[in-house]
Amino acid sequence: xxxxxxxxxxxxxxxxxxxxxxxxxxxxxxxxxxxxxxxxxxxxxxxxxxxxxxxxxxxxxxxxxxxxxxxxxxxxxxxxxxxxxxxxxxxxxxxxxxxxxxxxxxxxxxxxxxxxxxxxxxxxxxxxxxxxxxxxxxxxxxxxxxxxxxxxxxxxxxxxxxxxxxxxxxxxxxxxxxxxxxxxxxxxxxxxxxxxxxxxxxxxxxxxxxxxxxxxxxxxxxxxxxxxxxxxxxxxxxxxxxxxxxxxxxxxxxxxxxxxxxxxxxxxxxxxxxxxxxxxxxxxxxxxxxxxxxxxxxxxxxxxxxxxxxxxxxxxxxxxxxxxxxxxxxxxxxxxxxxxxxxxxxxxxxxxxxxxxxxxxxxxxxxxx
Amino acid sequence: xxxxxxxxxxxxxxxxxxxxxxxxxxxxxxxxxxxxxxxxxxxxxxxxxxxxxxxxxxxxxxxxxxxxxxxxxxxxxxxxxxxxxxxxxxxxxxxxxxxxxxxxxxxxxxxxxxxxxxxxxxxxxxxxxxxxxxxxxxxxxxxxxxxxxxxxxxxxxxxxxxxxxxxxxxxxxxxxxxxxxxxxxxxxxxxxxxxxxxxxxxxxxxxxxxxxxxxxxxxxxxxxxxxxxxxxxxxxxxxxxxxxxxxxxxxxxxxxxxxxxxxxxxxxxxxxxxxxxxxxxxxxxxxxxxxxxxxxxxxxxxxxxxxxxxxxxxxxxxxxxxxxxxxxxxxxxxxxxxxxxxxxxxxxxxxxxxxxxxxxxxxxxxxxxxxxxxxxxxxxxxxxxxxxxxxxxxxxxxxxxxxxxxxxxxxxxxxxxxxxxxxxxxxxxxxxxxxxxxxxxxxxxxxxxxxxxxxxxxxxxxxxxxxxxxxxxxxxxxxxxxxxxxxxxxxxxxxxxxxxxxxxxxxxxxxxxxxxxxxxxxxxxxxxxxxxxxxxxxxxxxxxxxxxxxxxxxxxxxxxxxxxxxxxxxxxxxxxxxxxxxxxxxxxxxxxxxxxxxxxxxxxxxxxxxx
Numbered sequence: 001x002x003x004x005x006x007x008x009x010x011x012x013x014x015x016x017x018x019x020x021x022x023x024x025x026x027x028x029x030x031x032x033x034x035x036x037x038x039x040x041x042x043x044x045x046x047x048x049x050x051x052x053x054x055x056x057x058x059x060x061x062x063x064x065x066x067x068x069x070x071x072x073x074x075x076x077x078x079x080x081x082x083x084x085x086x087x088x089x090x091x092x093x094x095x096x097x098x099x100x101x102x103x104x105x106x107x108x109x110x111x112x113x114x115x116x117x118x119x120x121x122x123x124x125x126x127x128x129x130x131x132x133x134x135x136x137x138x139x140x141x142x143x144x145x146x147x148x149x150x151x152x153x154x155x156x157x158x159x160x161x162x163x164x165x166x167x168x169x170x171x172x173x174x175x176x177x178x179x180x181x182x183x184x185x186x187x188x189x190x191x192x193x194x195x196x197x198x199x200x201x202x203x204x205x206x207x208x209x210x211x212x213x214x215x216x217x218x219x220x221x222x223x224x225x226x227x228x229x230x231x232x233x234x235x236x237x238x239x240x241x242x243x244x245x246x247x248x249x250x251x252x253x254x255x256x257x258x259x260x261x262x263x264x265x266x267x268x269x270x271x272x273x274x275x276x277x278x279x280x281x282x283x284x285x286x287x288x289x290x291x292x293x294x295x296x297x298x299x300x301x302x303x304x305x306x307x308x309x310x311x312x313x314x315x316x317x318x319x320x321x322x323x324x325x326x327x328x329x330x331x332x333x334x335x336x337x338x339x340x341x342x343x344x345x346x347x348x349x350x351x352x353x354x355x356x357x358x359x360x361x362x363x364x365x366x367x368x369x
Numbered sequence: 370x371x372x373x374x375x376x377x378x379x380x381x382x383x384x385x386x387x388x389x390x391x392x393x394x395x396x397x398x399x400x401x402x403x404x405x406x407x408x409x410x411x412x413x414x415x416x417x418x419x420x421x422x423x424x425x426x427x428x429x430x431x432x433x434x435x436x437x438x439x440x441x442x443x444x445x446x447x448x449x450x451x452x453x454x455x456x457x458x459x460x461x462x463x464x465x466x467x468x469x470x471x472x473x474x475x476x477x478x479x480x481x482x483x484x485x486x487x488x489x490x491x492x493x494x495x496x497x498x499x500x501x502x503x504x505x506x507x508x509x510x511x512x513x514x515x516x517x518x519x520x521x522x523x524x525x526x527x528x529x530x531x532x533x534x535x536x537x538x539x540x541x542x543x544x545x546x547x548x549x550x551x552x553x554x555x556x557x558x559x560x561x562x563x564x565x566x567x568x569x570x571x572x573x574x575x576x577x578x579x580x581x582x583x584x585x586x587x588x589x590x591x592x593x594x595x596x597x598x599x600x601x602x603x604x605x606x607x608x609x610x611x612x613x614x615x616x617x618x619x620x621x622x623x624x625x626x627x628x629x630x631x632x633x634x635x636x637x638x639x640x641x642x643x644x645x646x647x648x649x650x651x652x653x654x655x656x657x658x659x660x661x662x663x664x665x666x667x668x669x670x671x672x673x674x675x676x677x678x679x680x681x682x683x684x685x686x687x688x689x690x691x692x693x694x695x696x697x698x699x700x701x702x703x704x705x706x707x708x709x710x711x712x713x714x715x716x717x718x719x720x721x722x723x724x725x726x727x728x729x730x731x732x733x734x735x736x737x738x739x740x741x742x743x744x745x746x747x748x749x750x751x752x753x754x755x756x757x758x759x760x761x762x763x764x765x766x767x768x769x770x771x772x773x774x775x776x777x778x779x780x781x782x783x784x785x786x787x788x789x790x791x792x793x794x795x796x797x798x799x800x801x802x803x804x805x806x807x808x809x810x811x812x813x814x815x816x817x818x819x820x821x822x823x824x825x826x827x828x829x830x831x832x833x834x835x836x837x838x839x840x841x842x843x844x845x846x847x848x849x850x851x852x853x854x855x856x857x858x859x860x861x862x863x864x865x866x867x868x869x870x871x872x873x874x875x876x877x878x879x880x881x882x883x884x885x886x887x888x889x890x891x892x893x894x895x896x897x898x899x900x901x902x903x904x905x906x907x908x909x910x911x912x913x914x915x916x917x918x919x920x921x922x923x924x925x926x927x928x929x930x931x932x933x934x935x936x937x938x939x940x941x942x943x944x945x946x947x948x949x950x951x952x953x954x955x956x957x958x959x960x961x962x963x964x965x966x967x968x969x970x971x972x973x974x975x976x977x978x979x980x
Contacts, residue, residue: 095553177384207558227425237406237414251418271418275407279400286396293392297378297385305381309388320395327402 008064014361017291018059021339021354024284025052027269028340034247035261035268036342044261044342051344055351062355066363070356071303074125078147081118084111085154092158100158112163113349115151117356119167120310122147123174128303136180144175161208162335165321170314177309178302215331228264233328235267236278243274261342263334266326282323289316295357298364308360311353426591427564430584431527431861433620435541435574437629438655438856442532444541449528449672450503452511452521453496454485459520466520467499473514474507476500496522502672529568529575529671536633539661539692540625540854542573542792543670562586568671573692574623574854575667577791581858581866584620619861626655626856626869634974635660638967644954645693645833648971651841651940651949653871654850656790658971659834661693695788698796698830699953702918703758703901703960704936705825707843707887709766710751712778714883718769721886724748727761736817738764741919755890756900758917760824767823772814775822776802781877782839782849784831789851789874798835801828826921837951840938844888844946847877891916892943895965906939906965911976913969914946915939917960932956935963941972948975 029048036044070077084102088111092099101108123144130143148171156164176185200209214226235251244250249271260268270278292312299305315338322337324330336343338350406414435444452470459466467485471478481499488497499521503511508523515521529544545568552565562585563569569583570576628648635646639662648658663685669678682689691697701708713719729745731738740746740760746753754762767775779785785800799805801822803814821827831839834852842849851872858866891914894900895907901917918936935957940946950968957963 173388177381177388179380179384207556233406234414234417236403237410238418239407240411240415241408270403270407275403275411278403278407282396282400282403286392289392289396290389293385293388297381316392316395320399323399324402327399327406329398329402 009362010063012362012364013063013358014291014295017288017295017361018354018358020284020287020291024281024288024339027281027284028265030246031265031269031272031340032261032342034249034272035265037247047344048342048347051347052351055348058348058351059355059358062352063358063362065359067304067307067356067359068363070121070307071125071128074121078118078122078125081111081114082151082154084109085115085151087111088158089154098158098160100160110345112151112155112158112160112167113345115155115167116163116170116314116349117311117352119148119151119171120174120307120314123171124303124306124310127174127178127306128301136175136178136184138184141175141180141184144171148172148175159205160334162321162333165333166314166317166335169317170310173313173317174306174310178306211333212331215328228259228332229328232264232267232326235264236270236327239271239274239278241275243270243272243277246272248272262336263322263332263341264326265337265341266323269340285316285319288312292316292357295361295364299360300364304360304364308357311357315350315353425588427561428587428589428617429527429567430586430617431619432529433578433582433584433861434622435582436622436624437627437632438625438657439628440624441629443537443625443627443629444529444531446527447530448525449501450508451498451524451526452500452503453524454499455496455520455522457520466518469518470499470511470521473510474503496524498524526672531668531671533629533633534666534668536629536636537627537660538573538664538667539694540573540627540632540659541667542575542577543571543665543667544568544575545571545670546673568673572793574625576793578623578855578858581621582623584861585618587617588615590614621866622859622861623855624857624859625854626650626657627659627854628657628975628978630978631658631971631974632660634658634971635967636662636664638970639954642954642957643687643693644952644957644964645697646950646952646967646971647694647833647837648948648950648975649837649841649852651845651850651946653869654838654841654852655856655869656852656854657948657975659694659854661691663687663689665689692792692794693953693955694833695790695792695795696832698798698832698835699934699936700827700829700920701825701831701836702920702934702936703760703825704836704916704918704938704951705823705829705831706755706758706763707891707916708779708782708784708839709763709770709775709823710755710887710890711782711843711879711883712770712775713766714751714886715778715879716770716774718774719751719766721751721882724750725754725759725762725765727759729761731761731764731820733764733768733817733820738817738820751886752890752893755887755916756893756897758894758901763823764820767819768816770819770823772802772819772822775819776800779829781875782842783874784835784839788832788834788838790834790854795834796830796832798832799828799830825918833951833953836936836938837949840940840951841946841949842877843879843884844940844949846884847879848873849875849877888914888943895939896943902937902939902961902965905961906937906969908941908969908973910973911941912943913939913941913972914943915965915968917965919958919960922956932958935960937961937964937968939965939968939972941976948972 029052032048033045088099088102091102093101093103093108095101100110100112102111126144126147148168152164152168155167215229231251235249238244238251249268251271269281289312292308296305296308296312299308318335318338321330321333322335325332325335336346339347431446434442437443456463463485464482467481468478470476471481484499503523511518511521511523531541547563547565547567547569549565552560552563555563562583570579575582631648635648635658639646639660642662645661646658647656649656665682669675726748727740727746729740729743731740741758746757746759746761749757749759749762753759779800785798787795787797806812806814818827822829838850838852851874853869853872856869860866892912894917895902895913895915897903902915906913906915916938920934920936922931922933933956935954936952937960938951940949950971952964952967954963
């Protein structure tokens with residue numbers, strides 16, 4: 001028995017990393033209780049507690065699964081998720097103008113959430129098995145770009161702009177992380193700049209354009225989107241240094257803040273805990289990113305490095321976009337704050353990522369096969 | 370240290386460093402922004418949150434009106450009044466406050482407490498509806514005493530109302546509350562237009578033209594204090610000035626093709642009966658009247674239907690919610706003989722002059738089929754056969770045609786397919802043939818069945834609307850029209866949106882040598898002595914033509930005394946038809962006595978209205 005436990009080498013795991021996640025979750029629960037105080041505590045709070053429990057169980061299980069297993073099954077997992085995304089096209093449940101959910105008989109899942117992890121595994125496996133001593137050239141880019149773009153197209157047509165963005169940015173940073181030629185980097189940047197007006201003209205739906213316009217000049221476009229941004233700014237700003245106090249945020253309690261328990265959850269937190277609270281939470285996410293990067297860098301094989309870097313990046317990108325949006329720095333896209341916002345599937349996805357990272361942290365000191 | 374496939378950790382050192390810098394940069398930007406909002410501008414935003422709680426209040430749009438073809442108002446919007454209560458403003462003892470109201474409007478205290486308790490009160494500073502649909506007198510009493518009724522107010526809700534409660538309910542349809550299921554499928558913009566709990570059309574014209582009738586909801590910024598109490602708008606407020614009021618836009622007015630006088634007459638004629646009536650203009654396809662009885666009262670649905678009334682409707686075996694004119698398909702019986710005649714003449718299997726001898730029965734194989742007149746009609750030609758509705762003559766024509774030719778010609782007149790009036794649940798009817806029998810019963814078609822179909826019995830099914838549309842094509846030179854209910858749509862300022870346009874679904878080639886004898890026969894039915902409807906439908910006012918029908922009802926159980934369904938399809942003036950009327954009376958016994966008098970009255974009323 002003792003040998004079995006020793007073999008798992010749990011003492012080598014990065015427990016500080018997990019503690020950081022636990023801390024964010026606890027603060028998140030505290031805040032969710034407050035955010036749903038005037039809605040329905042039992043409905044949201046208890047459900048969130050349930051999902052978090054499930055999430056931590058997932059972390060414990062995934063911690064015990066050696067991540068080298070994913071080398072073997074990387075493409076299979078990727079293909080499975082692509083299959084689910086295609087199934088959404090045909091059998092997906094529509095709600096609120098988009099088609100994102102898939103019924104699995106007794107519960108619903110959101111395959112686009114799983115795609116975040118599947119893309120990381122698929123790309124990591126590709127870079128692991130393809131020898132590339134040199135920097136990546138144009139001709140090396142075809143396969144990873146295909147692996148990345150296929151799920152993005154499927155998610156974008158649901159439509160789910162937020163998740164598309166996360167998957168795309170995660171995949172792009174992984175390709176960048178493995179090391180690409182400088183001319184590719186510059187070309188992509190230039191191409192991106194050129195495509196901005198084209199995407200604006202042909203790629204965006206009218207309501208998405210509205211959001212961008214509302215973001216640029218919320219005071220001039222006082223429709224519902226401008227309203228959302230202004231109310232969020234009022235909520236955050238009115239918290240001042242120390243905040244209004246727990247359960248005393250009037251913006252959310254009196255339901256001025258739309259989506260106060262999902263996309264705009266941080267506004268509720270910043271209103272009640274002020275600059276000090278906001279900075280502390282920001283610090284926790286920074287610590288998460290730093291420790292995630294640390295796991296990646298202490299890993300002994302390309303697969304482990306790429307997976308841990310990718311998973312950390314996914315979560316940090318979501319956090320950065322969500323916070324940027326709530327603080328009025330970015331246009332409104334549907335995006336939750338990991339470990340903080342209400343919502344089952346996205347929470348579970350984040351925990352799966354944490355579980356995988358924890359396992360990688362266990363084996364980082366061992367030499368790989 | 371060597372990694373797999375020749376990579377070393379050294380290779381990642383550079384990108385690792387850049388990642389770290391990027392990570393820190395992102396969080397520095399976010400931290401700076403929080404500082405900017407909370408410390409640098411904190412006082413300003415705090416002031417906004419304290420004093421300026423702006424809510425965008427939705428202003429409901431006034432629903433468009435509905436008129437008949439002669440600009441008679443059928444439906445409009447009226448204000449309904451709800452009593453609102455803000456619990457925290459009405460004093461410490463809620464019961465005392467409610468008692469005051471109860472005393473004023475003679476309401477039952479128990480009921481009032483019930484209304485208060487059943488609310489969940491998520492926010493005691495928010496108003497909720499204590500009593501819906503106040504009477505005018507109650508509104509007056511409460512308004513007069515509003516000064517001493519702290520926490521109470523009256524809210525005006527635009528509500529649909531119908532000018533003629535008994536008429537056209539199946540055409541107008543019903544209003545209903547938006548259900549959570551439909552709401553879920555809405556986009557963000559639609560959710561603003563259709564907040565949960567508002568009413569929209571769920572059937573008939575109200576549903577079909579919902580997007581036009583609806584109008585556009587507006588938005589009004591209102592100020593609320595810290596505790597959710599609404600305040601007056603100070604015009605100097607700088608944040609508020611950016612929220613401009615968006616006025617609600619009234620819905621468009623709908624002008625129907627319906628002639629309300631005929632519609633009301635139809636309703637009166639069908640009162641107490643089970644059946645349907647459709648009147649339309651065979652030249653344009655405009656529906657002049659469409660009635661089905663028993664029916665319901667649309668007005669009872671405008672603010673949520675009373676549970677007892679709803680129960681009485683859905684439990685009624687006669688199905689009052691069912692629009693028999695378009696949702697019910699019946700065997701057309703003898704009214705179908707004109708169609709069989711058209712098929713026979715078009716295919717050239719019978720001549721106009723040719724006579725068929727009717728001994729009162731017809732032998733096919735070992736089966737002997739009867740004519741309704743047991744003594745027989747003797748030798749009859751086409752015109753006589755239609756006038757006297759001789760079964761044997763049409764048995765012979767059907768036999769010569771065979772089912773495939775008969776069915777094909779029947780479909781040319783639009784039978785067996787939806788007319789396209791585009792109300793929900795329109796029935797298709799049925800034109801049986803070999804393919805149909807194979808697919809349903811997997812059996813071979815029998816010759817005797819062709820004879821039954823030829824006189825409109827057997828599996829043949831039509832809706833009253835289909836029959837009128839098919840006959841219209843017969844008498845208007847072969848134009849199969851799409852029946853329409855919308856004459857014109859107008860913006861609230863009177864600007865016309867979509868003028869009426871006749872829509873042809875198909876052109877059926879019918880030569881005069883086919884049409885003329887059939888029309889002569891249909892005229893003889895009503896205008897000649899010996900015609901089946903001469904005694905009941907001949908009019909001194911205008912020349913009517915038409916065809917009777919008596920559909921056999923197969924008794925399902927021991928009820929042997931079930932009467933047949935009575936049909937009549939008629940039009941006038943017979944030489945240049947302007948109006949086509951089809952009527953079915955369930956268990957009305959004979960087409961001549963049970964149905965044709967109704968058609969006569971509708972046509973006479975139409976004719977009188979013209980002059």
